[in-house]
Amino acid sequence: MSATRVTTRTAADTGAGSPRLPEWAIMYALHDAFRRDLDALLDTSARPAIVRARWAVFRGQLRLHHIAEDRVMWPPARAGLAGDPDGLALLDVMEDERLLIDPLLTAVEDALSADLGYVRLTALLSELRTTLVSHLAHEEAEVLPLISGALGPAGVAGTFAELGKLGGWQLGAAMFPWALSGTSAQTQAEVLSQLPPAARLLYRTVWFPRYRRMIPSL
Numbered sequence: 001m002s003a004t005r006v007t008t009r010t011a012a013d014t015g016a017g018s019p020r021l022p023e024w025a026i027m028y029a030l031h032d033a034f035r036r037d038l039d040a041l042l043d044t045s046a047r048p049a050i051v052r053a054r055w056a057v058f059r060g061q062l063r064l065h066h067i068a069e070d071r072v073m074w075p076p077a078r079a080g081l082a083g084d085p086d087g088l089a090l091l092d093v094m095e096d097e098r099l100l101i102d103p104l105l106t107a108v109e110d111a112l113s114a115d116l117g118y119v120r121l122t123a124l125l126s127e128l129r130t131t132l133v134s135h136l137a138h139e140e141a142e143v144l145p146l147i148s149g150a151l152g153p154a155g156v157a158g159t160f161a162e163l164g165k166l167g168g169w170q171l172g173a174a175m176f177p178w179a180l181s182g183t184s185a186q187t188q189a190e191v192l193s194q195l196p197p198a199a200r201l202l203y204r205t206v207w208f209p210r211y212r213r214m215i216p217s218l
Contacts, residue, residue: 018141023153025190026160026179027144030065031136032187033179034058038129042122050216052112057215059105061178062132064171066098072162073147080150087146094143097135104128160194169202176203177211 020028037058041051074091081087104127111121148156164172176195180188180203192200 018137020140021144021148021153022190023148023156024144025187026194028140029179029183029187029191030061030175031140032183033181034062034065034136035129035133036182038125038132042125042129046216048115053216055108055112057178059109061175062105064167064175068163068166072166073159076151076155076159077147080147080155084150087150090142090146094135094139097131097138100131101128101135104131157194169199172199173202173207173210177208178215180208181211181215 037054041054041058046054078088078091081091104124108121108124108128110116111124151159167175172195176191176199180191192203195203
């Protein structure tokens, strides 16, 4: 197994209290963005139309995240863990946890569509946040280090390269500005350093400015 370097951050920074592996910088940024959006949706007095717009962005990014995991992350992870039954069982647990999330997403969407009121919507968002944040923390604490050990940092980088092929520039144009909005300069540098030079340039000159114009703040 390949050795991995870690950078230690506080529990408040990570949302899970686990050391962060540099090869997973993009994944951590995505996870933090999911936490950020749910916190914002739960703590806002914004107009319903803005809440619906922000929910649509969050839901779309989470749907894309799960598709990407299914297509480009879990297959190589399972191949790398072929001789590790405990590791494969942990990946099965991840899938079981995911099954708890989808019904909650549907319930929130139904509540927004039916305009069931702030109290009901808040209760559903709170339940979704508890379930999703627990899943993300579990993945960060156990699954990402496991995959790094099995594939090595180069294998993880290959997974993200496949993600780029899956969605191309269109995926990057939507995903990275959303994920990095409001993050620290350190986080932005860590994530952008893993992108090709052309993508970094597009992010700074086109993608992020356009995102700030188009996506309403809560």
